[in-house]
Amino acid sequence: MTTEDLRVVTERRGHLLLIGLNRPEKRNAADFAMLQQLALAYGELERDPELRVGVVHALGEHFTAGLDLADVGPRLGPDGIDIVPEGGINPWQVDGTALTKPVVIAVQGTCLTLGIELMLASDIVVAAESTRFGQIEVSRGILPFGGATIRFPRAAGWGNAMRWLLTGDMFDVREAHRMGLVQEIVPNGRELHRAIELAERIAAQAPLAVQATLASARTALRDGPAAAEAELQPALARLAGSTDARIGMEAFLSRQPAAFQGR
Known part of the structure; x- marks a missing residue:
């Protein structure tokens, strides 16, 4: 081209x-x-x-x-x-x-x-x-x-x-x-x-968390609040086990900026 x-x-x-x-x-x-x-x-x-x-x-x-x-x-x-x-x-x-x-x-x-x-x-x-x-x-x-x-x-x-x-x-x-x-x-x-x-x-934020937040809001708009509510706890559990969640917690405790990896 x-x-x-x-x-x-x-x-x-x-x-x-x-x-x-x-x-x-x-x-x-x-x-x-x-x-x-x-x-x-x-x-x-x-x-x-x-x-x-x-x-x-x-x-x-x-x-x-x-x-x-x-x-x-x-x-x-x-x-x-x-x-x-x-x-x-x-x-x-x-x-x-x-x-x-x-x-x-x-x-x-x-x-x-x-x-x-x-x-x-x-x-x-x-x-x-x-x-x-x-x-x-x-x-x-x-x-x-x-x-x-x-x-x-x-x-x-x-x-x-x-x-x-x-x-x-x-x-x-x-x-x-x-x-x-x-x-x-x-x-x-x-x-x-x-x-x-x-x-x-x-x-600069945790990519998986950004994408999950976006997905939850879109589900609420498209399928209604109940559909989004049903996914909140499973989404939280998935994110809590991510490398980025660990990085975010370590950054919070050390009061240093987090360098998220998207994992």
Whole structure:
């Protein structure tokens, strides 16, 4: 693959995998190649035990203008579209396969449709103060198919979600923060720096404990509190027998920082 073909660029930084949308000349509109390369980057994050947290960002002034319908539209079949090549994971996680590691996302400029859905499928969102958002699929004659109909109402409440899902209107970063779609607002140009800071804080914790915490919370959302409650004690027992639990206890007793191994 040549540099010109790279719609997604990745960088390993310690235990982080930085995943950058790389089509700035098109405001990072997602063509089929970008969708597939993004899925492969998520697969790399999932498989590599040295990688603990993903950081998704975008090159250029805008996070994404949404789907490149001219490129992707003709690929839609009677069953929709398959964007996940062998070794990949659907970044929107709407096909039954979930990422087990946390993702922090940094957004700026324009963030439309699948960009919002990528936020909703992530775990922490940092946004530049001038970011503008829009879930505009109804204005294009389609529906959000990356999880917004499922996750937007859950995150923001029914009325808040329908206000934007059904009108296709744009909204600003303050509204996104009010609804819970964004966790932190930062000055323009600082969004990736802050996302990396948060990701490094997460990566410094015990990886198995982070993944178990994430899994428990997701089980509660997907299957209900009772299902999550049933797994709490077994999960605790598994973690208590891990090398990281021993390291954490030794660090506590010695009042020294813990260097977790993910075992």
